[in-house]
Structure formats: structure tokens, C-alpha cells
Amino acid sequence: MTGFAFAVSAVDGRARRGSLETAHGIVDTPAFMPVGTAATVKAMMPGSVAATGAQIILGNTYHLMLRPGAERIDRLGGLHRFMNWPGPILTDSGGFQVMSLTGLRKMTEDGVVFRSHVDGSYHDLTPERSVEIQRLLDSDVTMVLDECTPFPADHATAAASMRMSMRWAERCRRAFVAREGYGLFGIVQGSVYPDLRRESADALRAIGFDGYAVGGLAVGEGREATFATLDATLAALPEDKPRYLMGVGKPEDIVAGVVLGVDMFDCVLPTRSGRTAQAWTAGGPVNIRNARHGEDTRPLEQDCPCPACRNHSRAYLHHLVRAGEILGAMLLTWHNLQYYQRLMAGLRTAIAGGELAAFVAEFERRRLQGDIPPP
Amino acid sequence: MTGFAFAVSAVDGRARRGSLETAHGIVDTPAFMPVGTAATVKAMMPGSVAATGAQIILGNTYHLMLRPGAERIDRLGGLHRFMNWPGPILTDSGGFQVMSLTGLRKMTEDGVVFRSHVDGSYHDLTPERSVEIQRLLDSDVTMVLDECTPFPADHATAAASMRMSMRWAERCRRAFVAREGYGLFGIVQGSVYPDLRRESADALRAIGFDGYAVGGLAVGEGREATFATLDATLAALPEDKPRYLMGVGKPEDIVAGVVLGVDMFDCVLPTRSGRTAQAWTAGGPVNIRNARHGEDTRPLEQDCPCPACRNHSRAYLHHLVRAGEILGAMLLTWHNLQYYQRLMAGLRTAIAGGELAAFVAEFERRRLQGDIPPP
Numbered sequence: 001m002t003g004f005a006f007a008v009s010a011v012d013g014r015a016r017r018g019s020l021e022t023a024h025g026i027v028d029t030p031a032f033m034p035v036g037t038a039a040t041v042k043a044m045m046p047g048s049v050a051a052t053g054a055q056i057i058l059g060n061t062y063h064l065m066l067r068p069g070a071e072r073i074d075r076l077g078g079l080h081r082f083m084n085w086p087g088p089i090l091t092d093s094g095g096f097q098v099m100s101l102t103g104l105r106k107m108t109e110d111g112v113v114f115r116s117h118v119d120g121s122y123h124d125l126t127p128e129r130s131v132e133i134q135r136l137l138d139s140d141v142t143m144v145l146d147e148c149t150p151f152p153a154d155h156a157t158a159a160a161s162m163r164m165s166m167r168w169a170e171r172c173r174r175a176f177v178a179r180e181g182y183g184l185f186g187i188v189q190g191s192v193y194p195d196l197r198r199e200s201a202d203a204l205r206a207i208g209f210d211g212y213a214v215g216g217l218a219v220g221e222g223r224e225a226t227f228a229t230l231d232a233t234l235a236a237l238p239e240d241k242p243r244y245l246m247g248v249g250k251p252e253d254i255v256a257g258v259v260l261g262v263d264m265f266d267c268v269l270p271t272r273s274g275r276t277a278q279a280w281t282a283g284g285p286v287n288i289r290n291a292r293h294g295e296d297t298r299p300l301e302q303d304c305p306c307p308a309c310r311n312h313s314r315a316y317l318h319h320l321v322r323a324g325e326i327l328g329a330m331l332l333t334w335h336n337l338q339y340y341q342r343l344m345a346g347l348r349t350a351i352a353g354g355e356l357a358a359f360v361a362e363f364e365r366r367r368l369q370g371d372i373p374p375p
Numbered sequence: 376m377t378g379f380a381f382a383v384s385a386v387d388g389r390a391r392r393g394s395l396e397t398a399h400g401i402v403d404t405p406a407f408m409p410v411g412t413a414a415t416v417k418a419m420m421p422g423s424v425a426a427t428g429a430q431i432i433l434g435n436t437y438h439l440m441l442r443p444g445a446e447r448i449d450r451l452g453g454l455h456r457f458m459n460w461p462g463p464i465l466t467d468s469g470g471f472q473v474m475s476l477t478g479l480r481k482m483t484e485d486g487v488v489f490r491s492h493v494d495g496s497y498h499d500l501t502p503e504r505s506v507e508i509q510r511l512l513d514s515d516v517t518m519v520l521d522e523c524t525p526f527p528a529d530h531a532t533a534a535a536s537m538r539m540s541m542r543w544a545e546r547c548r549r550a551f552v553a554r555e556g557y558g559l560f561g562i563v564q565g566s567v568y569p570d571l572r573r574e575s576a577d578a579l580r581a582i583g584f585d586g587y588a589v590g591g592l593a594v595g596e597g598r599e600a601t602f603a604t605l606d607a608t609l610a611a612l613p614e615d616k617p618r619y620l621m622g623v624g625k626p627e628d629i630v631a632g633v634v635l636g637v638d639m640f641d642c643v644l645p646t647r648s649g650r651t652a653q654a655w656t657a658g659g660p661v662n663i664r665n666a667r668h669g670e671d672t673r674p675l676e677q678d679c680p681c682p683a684c685r686n687h688s689r690a691y692l693h694h695l696v697r698a699g700e701i702l703g704a705m706l707l708t709w710h711n712l713q714y715y716q717r718l719m720a721g722l723r724t725a726i727a728g729g730e731l732a733a734f735v736a737e738f739e740r741r742r743l744q745g746d747i748p749p750p
Contacts, residue, residue: 042700045702068690072669075670077672082691084686307422311421311422316414316451319414323415326650326704327417330418
């Protein structure tokens with residue numbers, strides 16, 4: 001057998017509790033994947049990432065192909081060994097970052113030619129090359145190369161963009177070498193147009209993938225449109241394959257995605273916030289730089305098992321952030337990843353117990369209550 | 376009893392194996408103190424600092440008095456609790472950093488007035504205030520406020536500077552509140568003039584301190600003059616008190632200092648190097664940014680127990696440093712602190728076994744051999 005074993009063990013409404021079996025281990029879903037752009041989840045040792053409960057991380061093809069290079073990582077035994085992360089890895093296709101290189105790239109039906117932000121050298125990224133790079137990285141989950149349709153786009157533009165992505169998806173499928181525990185995910189595009197989303201989902205199903213991602217959302221269309229489009233898209237996807245909402249998001253967006261039936265998420269938010277003094281808590285985001293934390297001896301969250309909360313006060317974290325200390329980024333990143341993983345564990349338990357509605361209500365109550373008041 | 380219990384358990388030539396008993400624990404000497412300037416050993420969790428074998432760290436009065444402030448740290452339970460370092464802490468007097476503020480400070484017999492680099496506010500640092508700040512920090516080892524005589528200084532200038540420092544030392548001694556497990560160290564000055572160094576040592580002995588530091592060395596006088604002056608200074612200090620060589624240094628300088636009878640060292644070198652791609656090894660410094668490490672799958676040091684060496688290749692460290700990743704600084708800092716602590720442990724064992732000469736010969740052989748050759 002090739003691809004993944006994916007089993008849904010419980011459903012609660014449209015939400016699903018499942019497990020995805022990859023070559024490098026099992027991923028309990030719904031899952032949040034910390035982003036490890038350049039072969040490191042920033043400011044975290046890989047063992048610490050695992051200690052937060054994360055089972056799978058995301059690597060960025062664009063960054064890795066430029067530095068240290070896919071062939072070098074292959075010679076060094078693949079990305080897992082290179083970065084000492086023995087668990088599952090999903091890699092993106094590189095397309096999203098390349099398309100963002102305004103003025104430095106040229107896209108045709110064949111693929112994209114672009115200039116490296118590292119050294120100015122020219123590179124080709126085609127569907128075939130993207131799949132090859134991800135194979136060299138030894139990625140468990142390969143993503144097809146697509147165009148993340150810019151927002152806003154009129155119907156005709158969105159349709160043309162999506163249809164090219166579907167032709168690329170087919171080329172990726174042909175280029176992908178099927179192996180047990182390794183899989184290829186298609187990506188639904190179509191901007192905010194339900195008919196295009198359905199057309200895209202149908203095209204991908206016809207090709208056949210090991211999982212289906214929803215791309216091109218949370219790019220400026222507004223939260224209501226994001227979730228309306230997501231809702232319409234998920235209805236067109238097969239039940240027996242994992243569904244991945246790309247690049248989302250805030251805790252409340254992840255909860256909303258899980259309720260609609262999403263199985264996998266990734267976002268730079270917890271790690272990036274950790275480097276910019278923002279902590280995520282049950283009471284919402286906390287700006288630890290704020291003067292009110294200056295003499296607060298309490299932890300960020302009383303019941304959190306991360307080292308920032310077990311070993312340090314808000315006052316100390318406040319000091320570290322004010323002083324620009326690396327340890328501040330280390331501790332807040334760890335806390336944020338821990339918060340996200342605790343949220344996912346809570347969602348999985350709630351779905352398994354048929355108590356998702358109560359979980360979501362309590363999540364919203366705590367979030368709207370805000371941060372714990374000063375002592 | 377007030378001050379410290381300091382016991383020398385073995386000598387080998389002039390080198391001493393001892394232990395210093397402080398309010399927050401025992402320090403095995405010769406000891407290297409990692410620098411934790413702003414209430415953090417940069418890029419390290421406090422538990423990780425302890426895991427390298429470090430028993431005592433150094434905090435900087437200048438930085439802490441400005442941010443978060445000595446009174447705030449006192450209200451938060453002292454520096455140990457604030458930064459979650461339960462072990463012994465030595466604090467400097469703030470003098471060295473304040474004197475470096477060219478144009479922003481004015482020194483008189485009373486003390487120094489200076490402007491904060493953080494917010495431009497004016498502050499006073501007198502011998503009495505320095506001792507008070509260090510008491511508010513709950514420092515185990517308080518250092519007297521002194522002037523680190525700039526180099527070069529003619530004999531008259533060096534004498535005047537040193538004699539003011541001796542008057543300040545006496546004011547510090549009067550201001551210091553003696554308690555068991557807490558102590559005050561005097562600092563010998565006198566530039567490179569043996570007669571002034573002896574005069575300074577005699578003045579400090581007459582006042583009486585719990586330990587004696589050698590200051591104003593390694594400030595540009597050259598290695599030969601450093602150790603000649605150190606040698607002359609140590610001869611004038613009491614045998615039954617700990618001796619601390621301030622701000623030194625490279626591994627070979629620490630070894631040379633131990634041979635002459637120094638008990639304590641501090642230096643930013645291992646931590647600062649860790650943030651600038653330089654690793655310290657038995658074969659000397661290694662610039663991990665160098666292209667020759669790009670595909671080297673071996674660890675920095677085969678026998679090192681730090682996570683950089685246990686879990687990662689030189690190739691990966693090279694990549695992290697090239698990509699400017701925080702994890703590069705975290706891993707190299709840990710390795711460097713581990714290297715320094717392993718060196719100190721080796722020196723202590725060698726002194727205890729009467730084998731220091733053989734240890735030093737092997738240390739020099741490995742160092743001059745250089746880094747392990749590429750595979």
C-alpha cells in the first residue's frame with residue numbers, strides 16, 4: 001500500500017477525531033503543525049518542540065532549496081536527520097513564497113523562474129521540480145505546486161489561476177513517487193467563488209490525492225468570507241482523506257476550522273508572536289511588554305506545563321522582552337506552541353467524547369473574558 | 376560567623392583546589408562564572424546553565440540597576456528568584472561599565488554620575504550605593520566599586536587611580552552588611568606596576584575582605600604583562616581567601632591563571648562567541664560559519680555531552696549560523712559553556728590528583744594541534 005492510513009475514530013457534528021499514519025510516525029488529528037521554515041522551529045530545540053505535544057512540523061521548500069539546498073539535505077540524510085526531528089514533516093511546495101517575490105519572479109504555464117533573496121541567483125520552480133525537492137527533503141507530506149490566487153480576483157481571473165493550478169496538480173501527481181507512509185496533498189483554489197471551489201475540489205478528486213488542502217484563504221477576504229468559503233469547499237471533499245487548512249491561524253480560527261471538519265493546520269503565529277512579545281493564553285493574546293506585567297509574580301498561565309509558566313513570572317518575561325533578550329523569545333515561543341498544542345489536545349478529547357459544543361462554548365467564554373486581571 | 380567558609384583541599388604547585396560556601400550553595404574552585412548580564416545568561420535557560428556544570432553566575436549591577444532596577448528586583452524577591460537561578464551569584468560593582476560610558480559620566484572622589492544608555496536618565500553610583508544595590512539584588516558575592524585604571528597609564532596616574540579605589544574599597548567595607556554566606560571582595564588595581572599592585576594588595580588586606588579580585592588586567596597591556604602582573608599580585612594576597620581574576624578569558628588564559636593560583640574567573644567570551652558563530656573546542660576556536668563545515672556530519676566535539684554535540688552535526692550548526700537562526704546561538708552558547716565547565720572540571724581533578732602539569736601539557740598539545748581535520 002502507498003500513501004497514508006488515515007482513520008477517523010470519532011465525529012462530533014462535522015468535526016473529526018482521527019489519526020494519520022506516516023513513514024515517520026502517527027499524527028493525531030485535528031493537528032497543529034508548528035512552522036520550521038529553515039529546518040528549525042525558530043528559537044526551539046527539536047526535543048522541546050516534541051515536548052509541547054507537536055507530532056508533525058512544517059518545512060518551507062522555498063527557504064530550504066536556497067539554503068542549504070535540497071541536494072545537500074539529501075546528501076546529509078534528509079530533513080529529519082539534518083534537523084534532528086525524527087517525526088513526520090509536511091513541506092509546502094515553495095509556490096506561496098515564490099509568488100510573493102514581487103518583481104523577482106516570472107510565472108508561465110511551465111512554472112516560475114525567480115531570483116533568490118539570499119544571493120540573487122536564478123532558480124526554476126516547476127511542479128516537477130517542487131515534487132523532486134520535497135522528495136530530496138524526505139518529506140512525509142508533499143504539497144502540490146499551485147498559485148495562491150491573490151485577493152481580490154474577479155471570477156475570470158480566479159478561474160484561470162485555479163485551472164492552471166489544477167494542471168500543475170496533475171503534473172505533480174505524475175511526478176510524485178508513491179511510497180508507503182508518504183503522500184501527496186492537492187490544494188483547492190478558486191478564491192471566494194463557491195462554484196470555482198467546487199470545480200477545483202472535483203478536479204483534485206478526479207486526479208486522486210492522499211489528502212486535500214484548502215489554499216488561498218485568510219488572504220484578505222475577511223473572516224466571514226473565509227469560513228463561508230471553507231464550509232463550501234469542505235463539503236466537496238472526500239470524507240476519508242485528511243483535510244488541511246493552510247496558514248490558519250488564530251486560536252479562534254482553528255477552533256472554527258475544527259468545527260467545520262478540518263484535520264490539519266499550520267501557522268507562523270505562535271512562533272512569530274513568541275519573538276514579538278505576544279503570548280497566547282486561554283484569555284486571548286497578552287502583550288507581555290505592557291507595563292502592567294512589570295511586577296506581576298504570577299505565571300502567564302497557572303495551569304500551563306511549559307518552562308515559561310513553570311519557572312518564571314510575568315515580571316521576568318516582561319523584563320526579558322524589554323531588554324531584548326533571546327531568552328524572552330525562547331520562553332514565549334515555547335509557551336505559545338504549548339498553548340496551541342494544549343488547545344488541539346482539548347479539541348481532540350472533546351470530539352472523542354462528543355462534547356465539542358461545550359468545549360467551544362467554554363473556549364469562547366474564557367477568550368472573551370480576556371487576560372487574568374492584575375492582582 | 377559572617378562571610379564565606381573557603382577551604383583549600385589540595386594544592387599542585389601554586390594551583391589550588393578548593394570550595395567556597397555561599398548562602399546559595401557551594402562553589403568548587405577553580406570555577407568559571409558564566410556572565411548573566413541582564414538577569415539572563417544570554418540564549419540559555421537557567422536550568423541549562425546548571426546542566427553545563429556551572430555553580431555560580433555573574434550579574435551586572437550597571438545593567439540591572441537601570442533595567443529592571445534594583446528596588447524592583449528586591450520587591451520581586453531578589454535576583455535568584457527573579458531569574459530562577461537558585462545557586463550562588465556574584466555581582467560586579469557597576470563601575471567597569473559606567474567608566475566605559477565616555478562622555479556620559481563624570482567621576483569625582485564621591486563617585487560617578489552617569490546617564491543611562493536605556494533612557495538617558497541620570498544616576499549616581501557611589502561606593503555606598505553600589506553595595507546597597509548588590510544587597511538589594513541579594514548577591515552572594517558583592518564586589519567593591521573601583522576604577523578600572525585605563526591602559527596605558529603612567530605611574531603617577533595609576534597610583535592616584537588605585538589609591539582612590541582603595542578609599543572607595545574602605546567605604547564599601549563600611550557600607551557592607553555582613554551576613555553568613557554573603558561576602559565582599561576587594562579589587563587590586565595598580566596597572567602594570569608591581570609596586571602599586573603590592574601597595575593595593577596591602578591596603579585591601581589591611582581593610583580585610585572575604586576574597587580578593589585582580590582587576591585592571593587584560594585591558595591592552597599584552598599577555599606577557601598580564602601574567603607577570605598577575606603573578607606579582609597573587610604573591611601579595613592571602614592564601615586563605617579566594618582569588619578572582621576578573622574578565623579573563625580565553626581557555627589558555629584560564630589555564631595559565633589556575634597554574635598561578637587563581638580560584639575564580641568570569642568572561643563573556645563563551646556566551647558572546649556563541650552568538651557570533653565561534654565554538655570553543657579542545658582544538659581551539661572553530662568558526663562554524665566556514666564553508667568547510669557545510670557537509671560535515673560529525674559533531675563539534677565527539678566526547679561533549681551538550682545538545683549541540685549529542686544531537687546535531689557541524690553541517691546543521693553551519694546552516695543555522697548562515698541562516699541567522701536563534702537556535703544556532705542557543706546551541707553554540709550551550710556548547711561553549713559546556714566546554715568551559717569541562718575544562719574547569721578537568722583542572723580541578725588534575726589539581727586534586729597532583730597531575731596538573733600533565734593536564735596542562737595535554738591541553739596545550741590538543742590546542743596547538745588545532746581543530747579536527749575534515750573527514
